[in-house]
Amino acid sequence: MRSKDRSKIADYLKCYIILETDLIKLPLEEFFNQCIEAGAKMFQLRNKHKTAKENFQIGEKIRTILDGQDVLFIINDRVDIALCLDADGVHLGEKDLPADIVKRKYNNLIIGYSCNNLKDINYANQSNVDYIGIGPAFPTKTKEDHRTVLSKEDYIKLLNNTKLPAVAIGGITANNLDKFKNIPISGFAISSNICSSENPFEAVKNILRFFNE
Template identity: 30%
Template sequence: MSVARTIDWRLYVVTDDVLLQGRSHREVLEAAIAGGATVVQYRAKHASTRQMVAEAQALRDLTRRTGIPFIVNDRLDVALAVDADGVHVGQDDMPVALARRLIGDKLLGVSAHSLHQATKAVQDGADYLGVGPIFATATKPDAEPPIGLGELRRIRQHISIPIVAIGGINQANAADVMRAGVDGIAVVSAVVAADDVTAAARQLRALVSVVQEKAL
């Protein structure tokens, strides 16, 4: 069994340096983990490499202490420098097959916006997929058009590796997303931008857990 299948993907929280509201990545993710985040990803689009390494190292220390899988967005060099559990790449980032060779047996996540992209990512060595955006989102200005729940279900029917859905997911729609058969939800603003990060994470964790338990 692959390592990815043993991970609890229910609540995957992604940081964003624009949404921190003066808080550090560590402060936000520590609060998210306290609320039930099961996987965390460090994403900092506007930081220097030196800053990213320092911030990622602090998060690596936190996630080791709490036993939570730690993923770095895009930057394989940063992920390897701090010995993160894995890296997540998008369609415009390093090719999946090359990333697979470079990171060895670390987790490799890939963003997919269609069944074709999802299938190709699996063939090239992805351990899990971030599928979306499911709904419209302002978190990524360059985001693809929303694919909706119907396309998410279709991808789930054809893909066997873990899938986390992302894009515009919040307390109002998280249960519907989970009913599409995914392994979890990935959220950014719904947790990171919340005044009470721990409470926001706790609410989402409860919502997805109820749906998952009913499906068992």
């Protein structure tokens, strides 16, 4: 799956699920099966409050569930865990290992990068990452140390300065997607709205409707 080129990654970003596994109300395999059946094709293991060992062990279970599926499995922050799990990629931010160095050393990994301003966008462009996450779009409790919330005008400005596939992230639900109408966003990265749902199939479908309207 790592061999997917950048032009195709955008197809996987429409509903990008950021996994906080403690929020999931269903057995792990059922949760993933519902999400995939509904059309989700990209998953990131984040679990900010778990140890590296815990996330590795959870990642092993997820890797087994996803084996053979046409989806991408990304690890948040930790290049070492991504490599040990043979994940498809890693998502990095300004406080993590430099994205340009990681991309150069591990070119087979899909690299995502978090952006909040033009400086971030320019760095992502220069680093040859594969996609970017732009946010936060709204205030969110899932990530306590989030940066300045962005307006629709901010998104337009940032998207106009990159050709990279981009997802919006931060507090997104099916009820606030109007903010992104008529701008070139590739998809939405969503955590609690899907992870905590008792019906993740419908939660994913509700997000994907944005692209069919």
